[in-house]
Amino acid sequence: MYRYDAHDQQLVNERVAQFRDQVRRRLSGEISENEFKPLRLQNGLYMQLHAYMLRVAIPYGLLSTAQLRALALIARRYDRGYAHWSTRQNVQYNWPKLEDVPDILAELAAVEMHAIQTSGNCIRNTTADHLAGVARDELEDPRPYCEIIRQWSTFHPEFAFLPRKFKIAVTGSSSDRAAVRVHDIGLRIVEDPDGPGARGFEILVGGGLGRTPRIARRVRDFLPRRHLLSYLEAILRVYNQYGRRDNKYKARIKILVDALGVDEFRRQVEEEWEHIRDSALELTDEELARVSGFFASPAYEALESSDAMIQGWALGSDRAFGRWVAANTRLHKQPGYSVVMISCKARGKAPGDITADQMDGVAEIADAHGFGQVVVTHEQNLVLPDIKSSELHAVWRKLEALELAEPNVGRATDIIACPGLDYCNLANARSIPVAQEISESIDDYDYLHDLGELTLNISGCINACGHHHVGNIGILGIDKQGEEFYQLMLGGDAGEDAALGKIVGPAFQRDAIAGAVRTVLDLYLARRESADERFVDYYRRVGAKPFKELLYARS
Amino acid sequence: MPGADGSLNVQVSPAITGRSIIRDGALVRDEWTWIDDDAPLPVLTRARDVLVSSARWRRDRAALLTRGGRVGVRLQTDELAASIADDVGHLALIEIHVHKFVDGRFYTTARLLRMRHGFTGELRATGDVLPDQLFFMRRCGFDSFELRQDKRVETALRALESFSVVYQGAEDQAPLYRRRALG
Incomplete structure (x- = not known):
């Protein structure tokens, strides 16, 4: 993985000092x-x-065990x-005190970490395929490019106050x-159609969820790396100059692409690019080799x-182990090795939470x-x-002891949920419960296993932090005259066949939504062609018709 | 005088009146005179260097260029670089009025004025100019700043030195990957 040199370390150290000074001025009232x-x-x-809440950056999701212990x-x-x-x-802490944050940042800097640009209207943490470097279907490891983007975007002086937040994802x-089609910019590493062996990027722009979900539009088929x-x-x-700033809900780049049309947007980008393509921004072979060497x-x-x-x-006959192997391991590119997926979605726990002891155990x-x-x-x-x-x-046994062996990764109970009304002041409804x-x-577990590959995503409001639009089953919490209701969507997909889910019908009351999901799952199991039909x-x-008929049969 | 607590460690001439500007790491007196759109152009002996709006510049361009002093134009946040691109060779100062510091269009305006349109005069930020953004502003090509009145110059000068390392290229430096390669 990437290791800091003196420059990288100096930068995060100076960030800690800068933020310490800013917190001091805030506490003294010098800044409002x-x-x-x-x-x-x-x-x-x-x-x-x-x-x-403090959100700490984990560039493209990669941690060393020293960082995990920190x-x-x-x-x-x-x-x-x-x-x-x-x-x-990334990782979030829900209860830090403001005056402790500079010390937390110092602890992070000591293990080559930071919290830079994990929020705000700037370029956020660049995400990547979590199987980068080990996937069998990988053309090239995306992480060196993610690291190059991380460095370019860190304190980029021109793009610190964009119209809105900006998210980039890369897959190889x-x-x-990596859900590249629902990002502001999605990058796919592809072969040069004209010269085999040379690689570059397909560029997708203007995807996103939130109030106006969009699948990204293709702006360029091939860009040399x-x-x-x-x-x-x-x-x-182009976005910084012409993105809307009058309404935060219309400020993402997807709205600019909508307004201009993808052809005009592309024309403006290409025109700007012609001016700068042969400048110092051109990546050097030395830098590509230097960064790639870390991966x-x-x-x-x-x-x-x-x-x-x-x-x-x-x-096999050991069903507990067999179910875990089936759900929580992935084939590795290297013969004799496996990828282990650790579920942080244990039954009855808040999705994505992990204790300090579990983190230490995983590091071990x-x-x-x-x-x-x-x-x-x-x-x-x-x-x-x-x-x-x-x-x-042996690994399964250890994970079991840590209560991290829930055999459900990629299954119906591997739910993505936002913090919801229990934590968030934007939410209209609870998500975690x-x-x-x-x-x-x-x-x-046999029923869960039988359901096979399935994504279920829950958001507590239309800002869609739980990515409900791209869950195969999506749930959106809404408020109707002070009462929590839940819309049910079907057919969403964040992958290469990206699609936005469609609302099945009227929203369900709080006490009916779990039953409605069960109805959907039962119907699918009863009527699918075979276990191979996801x-x-x-x-x-x-389509939605059979689901609709059953869900709203009595009304 | 700024710094009500007396902690200001910058040499400020007692003769300063009107606007004070941060330039080259120090607080200096502004030599430019703002002329309202409907006010007559002053005689040279009263005000040598005049600053006008872009509308006034377009209207009185000939008179401004022939009166003998230097000319500066003030842009509003929504006046992007292209709006003044053809005129930069005539101007000694371009001032960008920052309407709200979170509206970051002016960073791109500044960079384009420098790298695309070749503006070499003084590029100044005024308006909602706060210490914690000065580092970014300078990297984008600004070389002088009129701090918002309630802000401390001392804090601003410290903020200008926040980082000794930068990754990406801008108007001050090449990208680090090009400098790293040099050792």
Whole structure:
């Protein structure tokens, strides 16, 4: 993984000093809350319902075990012993005190971490495929480009006060696990259509969720990789000048692309880019090689393929282990190795929460059985990227002891949920209790296993932090005259066949939503063609009609 | 005088009246005179260097260029670089009035005036100019600042030195990856 040199370290150290000074001036009254707000936001510090929330950046989700242990230490010393993984592969603390934040940032800087630009109207943490570097379908590892983008966007002086927040995601695989089509900019690493071997990017712009969900539009089929930063800068420059600033709900770049039309938007970007493409922004081969060098594969042992063994376990007589192998491991590019997915969605727990002891336990496993790395997924789970398949049973035992072996990754109870009304002052409705109720209603592991691959996302308001539009099943909390109601959507997909879910019918009351989800799941199980037809495939084949008929049969 | 607590460590001439400007790490007296759109142009002996709105510039361009002093134009936040691009060679000062500090269009305006349109005169920020944004402003090509009146010059001068390392290229430096390569 990327390691700081003296420049990188100096920068985060100076950031700690700068923020310490800003907090001191805020506490002394030299700056008003209005002036302090954008400063603290650009350092990931939100004011939530009960307290400040601090969001710490985990660039493209990648952590060393030393960093994970530091996050655990911060949870114990400055918070209430736990933390929360976010859908931008970051980590959040819900109870820090303002006066402690500079010290927390200093703890982070000591392990090459920071909270820079994790909030505010600036370029946020660049996210990547959580299987980057180990996926079998990967053309090229996206993380070196993410790191290059991280450095370019960190304190970019021109783009610190954009019309609205700005999110970039990168994937190097054919399966899109990074949801690049619902980002302000999505980058797909592709082969040069004219010259085999040369790589570059397909550029997608203007995707996003929120109040106006959009699938990104393709702005360029192929951009040679050396032009990455000049092209990003051209897009941002057009957006910074012409994005709307009169209404925060119309300020994302997707609205500008809508207003101009993708052809005119592309023309403006290309015109700007022509001016700067051959400037100092052009990436050098030395820099690409320097950064890529940090992401070279670890020293794998030469082993036989373990695919057959894994298949055997998944179907084997030890059902507890078999279910976990089937749901929570992924095939690794390296023969004899597996990718382990750690579910942070245990039954009855808040999705994405993790205790300090669990963090330490995961770090121990990653050191003992892997190469000391852990990845946070945008589905709020963790990945142990390099586990010898022969050690899977031992790893499973350890995860069980940590209560981190819920066999549900990519399944119906692997719910993405925003903090909701329990924590957030924007929310109209609770999210976490609904997620808990749904996961408790699916109490039979055979039933869960039978449902197969399925995403279920819950947002507590139309700002869509729980990504409900792109859940195969999406739930949106709304407020009707002071009462919580929940809209049900079906057919959303964040992957390479990205689609926005459609509302099935009238919203459900709080006490009826979990039952409605169960009705949807039962109908799918009863009527699908075979176990190979995933929920979203079934929905695409039959549409909403059968669901609608059953859900609203009595009304 | 700024700094009511007397902690100001900048040398300020007691003769200063009117606007004070931060330039080259110090507080200096502003030599420019703002002329309202409907006021007559002053004689040279009373005000040598005059600052006008972009509307006044377009209206009285010939008179401004022939009166003998230097000319500056004040842009509002919504007047982007392209609006003055053809005229920058005639101007010794472009002042951008920051309407609200969170409206970041002026950063791009500044960069384009410098790198695209070749403006080499003084580029100044006025209006809602706060210490914590000065570092970014300077990197985008601003070289003078009129701090909002209630803000402390001492804090502003400290904020200008917030970082000794920058990653990306701007109007002051090349990207770090080009400098790293040089050792």
